[in-house]
Amino acid sequence: MPPESSSSSDLIYGLDDRPKPLPALLAALQHVLAAFVGIITPPLIIGSTLGLTAHLPYLISMALMVSGVGTFIQARRPFGIGAGMICLQGTSFAFLGAILSAGFLVKQRGGSPEDIMAMIVGVCFFGAAVQIVLSRLIGQLRRVITPLVTGIVITLIGISLIKVGITDLGGGFNAPDFGAPINLALGVFVVLTIIVLNRSNTPWVRLSAIIIGLALGSLAAWLSGKLVPQALPDLPLISMPIPFRFGFNFDWSAFLPIALIYLISSIETVGDLTANCMIARQPISGPSYISRLKGGVLGDGVSCMIAATFSAFPNTTFAQNNGVIQLTGVASRYVGLYIGVLLFCLGLFPLIGAVLQQIPKPVLGGATLVMFGSVAAAGVRILAQAPLDRRSMLIIATSFGVGLGIAAQPGLLHLMPALVQNLFDSAITSGGLTAIVLCLLLPEARATCAAANHVPESDTLESL
Template sequence: MQDHSGADLIYGLEDRPAPAPAFFAALQHILASFVGVITPPLVIGAVLGLGEHLPYLISMALMVSGVGTFIQARRPFGIGAGMICLQGTSFAFLGAVLSAGLLVKSRGGSPEDILAMIFGVCFLGAFVQIFLSRFIAQLRKVITPLVTGIVITLIGVSLIKVGITDIGGGFKADDFGAPLNLALGGLVLMIIILLNRSRQPWIRLSAIIIGLAVGSLAAFFSGKLAPQPLPDLPLMSIPQPFKYGFAFDWTAFIPVALVYVISTIETVGDLTANSMISRRPIEGPEYVQRLRGGILGDGVACLIASVFNAFPNTTFAQNNGVIQMTGVASRYVGLYIGIILFCLGLFPLLGAVLQQIPKPVLGGATLIMFGSVAAAGIRILAQVKLDRRNMLVIAASFGVGLGINAQPELLHQMPQLVQNLFDSAITCGGITAIVLDLLLPRDDSRDSLPESLGQTHKA
């Protein structure tokens, strides 16, 4: 194990945990992200009437997430960040993907036609992100530490809403806010907090999975968790390239292409937070190389997703929270995550079992992890010179972003394209931060993080 003097890590980035702790850490990442990976296909399937194709789409989402995560950790041919960057189905693309599907549906297209169009425009759109990955040095002039800190904080704050909704029982749940739901979520939350204060590495490493296990047991004995009969699914799901065909339309493509640009900005924020939590530099050549490889990895994962009938992928922010909670930053854990996710997709019944964990139990775990993401953003902002100019950028960006988050119907009288692009806190707040950071005159020639912060990890 490397020397992590001064660093609160059990396993550093290049450490190789034994199989048992590596598997255990990987399982916690999967439990934190599983619902996030399968939820976008569920939402898209429900809105576009793709019910008969949903089991296959969910299996492909899990398999592609596994392949993308493996690539990010293994970093073959410079593709990937070489960190635990769990790839999962991106929520950012929901609006643009649904818009493309509804376009085909309005023309009388079948579910197969809808999927052919979605995967066709997403396939070509992935090249936008691949292209942007080659110009990270130029992008860094636009995506400054100030912008990055704002975007990471907005990502965390936006995700907190998902966690607290799950604690209540889930979106539109009949018993939303029931005392039992709140008690289960609170129980899991407190267990994770208390276990993370332990001096024993194994207890910290196990905090999330113990919290979920105890919460599930409590849910079972309280009647909240009633095991359901497993659905009648095939034993294995076999990947088939472009199973539904390939179609293209500029009207559907342009919003998707723009979301790929926005997704790249989000990924820069997530990779920066990951580097910081993993005690790697967040300035200099190594950092730029990780950004370049990580964004390229995102683009390649999206390319693979479109070929194998899954929706666009992105680097999940919540897994940075898992790294922080467990103290395990080893990229070799990412290889385990990739293999397990692939197997979950290959054998759909395994995924069906995990789906039965009650939402309040998952919410108790995800809430603190999402909060950790927001805290990572605040930590970056704390390293930026907080003069009057930068405080103005932060205030305006949070005001616009969190305002949209609090009142999502604000843009509903705008054209559909505007709604698709700007109906999230991350998009509006991030663009506001970029525009103001570029336009407002600086007191200094450049906002930058102190050199010492970029050298916090010494192998």
């Protein structure tokens, strides 16, 4: 029988209840299933786009391993680091655009794959330090980064990433058969599969839609001859984490966009933690709530710093796992310890990454197209929750105009200093900074301000 201490009748296990090992392990497996694709997809995209193919198995292993460590810290809450809840840490899609820009910056300078990783590691490491500092300023940040700003930035992130997804669907960058009918057919097949599965009334079919779509797409690619399984590389059985394996480098023009995303990611984490508190029947106001928010954002920052140290990409608290808590009725933070151990164990085996690396790009593109579209949709949803008065519409219009306009014509800034070009040629940074500046400069009506204080915090990008 479930413990008597559950805080609500719809929770089988409350936050501080200790399930027996078997039910705890089963609940943990469901969380891992819901998050697995979200954790490994960003390394796959970054590695294939920037030419890091030789290092992909290691990058995927580190992504899983660091996600496990971060999730364990969030649940265990050592020294006040972490929220003390099931806060599954996974690789964030929000950073993809900025990381790819940093990678291309090094590539244009003639840098090797190792040089690219050294730059990414350096800027992400210091960006994590920014988030750690921001965790102490949560109250002030929520006044500056409003749902309006967050919605604008998230929408711009989704729109910017859609280009990556549709390029993969066509066959990948510079593919000789780009746009071939077989590529388009495979991509569309995966998209339709995910749509159909997401319309199912069975919750776990919906949660597994992307995994099933990738599996069926890979099977179709194999039957059509598009996927020819390659011999697995000679990899060690166990992948041991090596601090700063590829070196360490830093560039201000690559760092500033990353720092802005860390700012937005911190606000998103606040929204996810608030939703988690509601599901787990914990207070959503008062000192204990603020302490949990500060610990959770601090846990995100520490997780990101660990990720950069071991050549993984920035982490964030995954939103879809709040749905798993609600679905299973298991809110026990001790399940988070099991999740962390499972992810860490999966990351020990680099052969997992080598197998996943063989997924054809059109298949991966079909899945990521839906995922990136969901990012933009999440941003629109947040904007719809904000009061859309004349001031808000002006900020949205100007931010989208600047961000998408510069992204469409990056040559517009070619006569500006290199720092300005590298900072503002991204739709995310140019549009996001425009939104922040306009929100600070344009006065807000009192009634609107009062209404904005009741707007729900944003979902994270991994809400699919």
